[in-house]
Amino acid sequence: MAARRFVDGKQRVRIVDVAARAGVSITTVSHALSGRRPVSEATRERVQRAIEELSYRPNEAARSLRGQPTTTVAVIVPDITNPFYPQLARGMQDVLSPKGYQALICSSDAEPVSRREIVEQMLARRVDGICISGYYDDHTDAEPAVEAGVPVVLFGHRAPYPGISTVTTDDIGAGRLATEHLLSRGHERIAFISGPSISGPSISGPSDVGPPADRVAGYRAALESAGIADELVVHGPVSREGGAAGMRQLLALDHPPQAVVCTNDFVAIGAMQEALDRGLDVPGDVALVGFDDIDAAALVRPALTTMAVAIRRQGQAAAQLILDRIANPDQPPQATLFGTDLVQRQST
Structure with a gap:
């Protein structure tokens, strides 16, 4: 469930609440607020009445959005140094460039406040669309764009905030397949180094967010099917340093795991280096x-077994969703799901 925002101790009224009260779509409310598309007088009055009844305060960045298209699409990523995101942006540019659009890349450092500020800054620049990627569960960061009638695509989430299109990977299936692969190699004590935990201890229950939560769910499903109740889930930053720290935690246990699933290749490479530095054999x-x-998965030694994600194709799909919504603002949000493939190398 998306996190609720509070102002002066009261739950913040959102555009989805106004739409429900007025009996119209979120798109219609955003058109009434932004003035970018015609709305009948009767509908405008219903929206205005709902706004007054709910004491709704439209976002100022959304209200100020006016003028001609700028042929730019903002792409907000958590960490531009992760090779996943340049590939994603390249896929978007494959589709945007032939149509005269450019992608503007912004790195949020995975901070919710930073994401919100970037969204509002991009609206001030009058971008024509916004794509947001990252491991988090607060879709309200995108509210200002929805209010402004600007198309939004969210990467990595199956249950989006209303009015937002999604491009996702079948992370549950991928997590299950990765774990089943390790089970087929004879491993029974299998751990998972996941993304940040919302709260709780480092080795904990299902408190992941975003794609890591689904990958962990697939991991748990595979263990359950195999009749294995002993699970180990370590939470930490989605980075090489986070992978190394997670591996240190696991190796400090009385009974360290025989195998580890990592939430991405960056984390896995950090975990591998930590194991090798301690004199351990991978995969022995x-x-x-x-x-x-990512490219580095095939370059490290031993080469990393991984779940291949169609990164560039996902970027292409996201860009096409943005262009479709620009051409037809009343088109309902779309959800696009991609599968994964196991690429077996030397680490298993």
């Missing part, structure tokens, strides 16, 4: 599986 002492199949 501990086997590793990553996600994404």
Whole structure:
């Protein structure tokens, strides 16, 4: 469930609440607020009445959005140094460039406040669309854009905030397949190094957010099907340093795991390096599986077994969703799901 925002101790009224009260779509409310598309007088009055009844305060960045298209699309990513995101942006540019559009890349450092500020800054620049990627569960960051009638695509989420299109990977299926691969290699004590935990201890229950939560769910499903109740989930930053820290936690246990699934290749490479630095053999002492199949996965030694994600194709799909919504603002949000493939290398 998306996090609720509070102002002066009261729950913030959102555009979805106004739409429900007025009996219209979120798109219609955003058109009435922004003035970018014609709305009948009767509908405008219903929207205005709902706004007054709910004491709704439209976002100022959304209200100020006027003028001609700028042929730019903002792409907000959590960490531009992760090779996953340049590939994603390249896929978007494949589709945007032939139509005269350019992608504007912004790195949020995975901070919710930063994401919100970037969205509002991009609206001030009058971008024509916004794509947001990252491991988080607060879709209200995109509210100002929805209010402004600007198309939004969210990467990595199956249950979006109303009015937002999504491009996602079948992370549950991928997590299950990665774990089943390790089970087929004879491993029974299998751990998962996941993304940040909302709260709770480092080795904990299902408190992940975004894609890591689904990948962990697939991991748990595979263990359950195999009759294995002993699970180990470590939370930390989605980075090489986070992978190394997670591996240190796991190796400090009385009974370290025989194999580890990592939430992405960056994390897996960090975990692998930590294991090798301790004199362990990969995969002899501990086997590793990553996600994404970035270029570095094939370059490290031993080469990393990973779940290949169609990164560039996902970027292309996201850009096409943006262009479709620009051409037809009343088109309902779309959800696009991509599968994954196991690429077996030397780490398993």
